[in-house]
Amino acid sequence: MINLExxxxxxxxxxxxxxxxxxxFLNLGGDLLELTKRVEIMHFLEAGLDDPEAKVDIxxxxxxxxTQDEIERIHKVRESSRYMITIGACATAGGLQALRNLDNQHEQWRDAIYAKPEFIKTLNHARxxxxxxxxxxELWGCPINSRQLLAAVNSLLFGVPPIDDRDKVCLECKRQQRVCVMVTEDKPCLGPVTRTGCGALCPSFGRDCYGCYGPADNPNTASLSGRFAGLGLxxxxxxxxxxxxxxxAPAxxxxxxxxxxxxxxxESHD
Ligand code: SF4
Ligand code: SF4
Ligand code: SF4
Incomplete structure (x- = not known):
């Protein structure tokens, strides 16, 4: 655990x-200022702090x-940190950019998108x-939730492991007494198989979850696929x-x- 002395x-x-x-992080606002009384931020380019090789606790x-450069760099980051937390769908599952893993069309897509593809040095897969x-x-989500982030940091500062919430979005949705958009509006909601943490954000605004927090524990994707087919997808x-x-994400x-x-x-209904 982290040395609090x-x-x-x-x-x-x-x-x-x-x-x-x-x-x-930045959206933490006043809480971020409070946090800086208890931690020293060594490297955070978006906040103007530039010391990527600093040895850190977290x-x-x-x-x-x-990219190949990133593979080499992550080993340096690992060596210089005692505790590593990945934040967001890109870091925990490859993110949107991992769509290129599906069809081995990385080179065709790169050439179609960039005016000077010869300057783009990316790998065929995002991992x-x-x-x-x-x-x-790991903190999942696209993006992660500031509240979860702060809770994880505070847990570590108090010397306890952060809570890993792997429940499904549906549970949070029901706790908040939201009306189910799949039952009432036939929207193809991924909440039954998606990990919670966002506070059931999308159903709270009457829209279906699209799975940005990734798979929950024991997701029954076969059953949900059958339900989606029943909705006409x-x-x-x-x-x-x-x-x-x-x-x-495997599931x-x-x-x-x-x-x-x-x-x-x-033709299909999305
Ligand atoms: S917001 Fe989404 S796309 Fe952006 S860094 Fe986070 S996980 Fe990746
Ligand atoms: S709206 Fe989605 S997340 Fe909420 S209960 Fe229905 S299926 Fe589950
Ligand atoms: S409801 Fe689903 S898509 Fe919306 S923020 Fe939460 S996990 Fe992401």
Whole structure:
């Protein structure tokens, strides 16, 4: 555990990502100022602090491993940190950029998107951080929730392991007494198989969960796929529900490929 006799040092490292999960830190606002009384932030480029090689007690890592340089860099970050927490879908499951893992079309897509593809040095696959180095705790979501982030840091500062909440979004949805959008509006909600942590954000606003927190514990994706088919979704649409932000998380990946394997390419309702 972390030595509390000295002010613990933390760092926030960016890999392939959109920076949205780092914003969850900045969105802490006054709580972040309070936190800086108890921790020393050594490296956090988005907040203007630049010391990537500093030895720290906790390293937060945002982003997937998408380049050879990142694979080399993550080992350095691991060596210089006692505790590593990955933050966000990119870091925990490869993120949206892992869609390129599905079809081995990395080079075609790169050439179609970039005006000068010869300057783009990316790998064929985007991978989660835990594929390469030991990760002590994962915070899922796209983006992560600032409240969860603060709770995890506070747990570590109090010398206890952070709570790993793997329940399904549905449980939180029911605790908040939200009306189920799948039952009442036939919306294809991924809440029954998605890990909670967001406070059932989307159903709270009358929309279906699209799985940004990744798979919950024991997700029954086969049953939910059957339910989606009952709502009128064709296999291609069901596959796209699973193969989105967390397409490389095994439970969603497998469910998406199973649906896709029976896709005959017909028009479908998303
Ligand atoms: S998980 Fe989402 S919000 Fe976070 S860095 Fe990746 S794309 Fe951005
Ligand atoms: S709206 Fe979605 S998350 Fe909420 S109970 Fe219904 S299926 Fe579950
Ligand atoms: S309800 Fe689903 S998609 Fe919406 S924020 Fe929560 S986990 Fe993400």
């Amino acid at each position: 000295k002010r613990p040092r933390i760092a926030v490292h960016k890999f392939s990502s959109c920076d949205g999960c780092q914003l969850a 390293a937060f890592v945002e982003g997937s491993l998408s 989660p951080i835990a594929d390469e180095v030991r990760v002590d705790f 064709l296999p291609g649409a069901i596959a796209r529900r699973f193969l989105l932000i967390n397409s490389a 969603f990946h497998d469910a998406g490929l199973i649906a896709r394997s029976s896709d005959t390419g017909g």
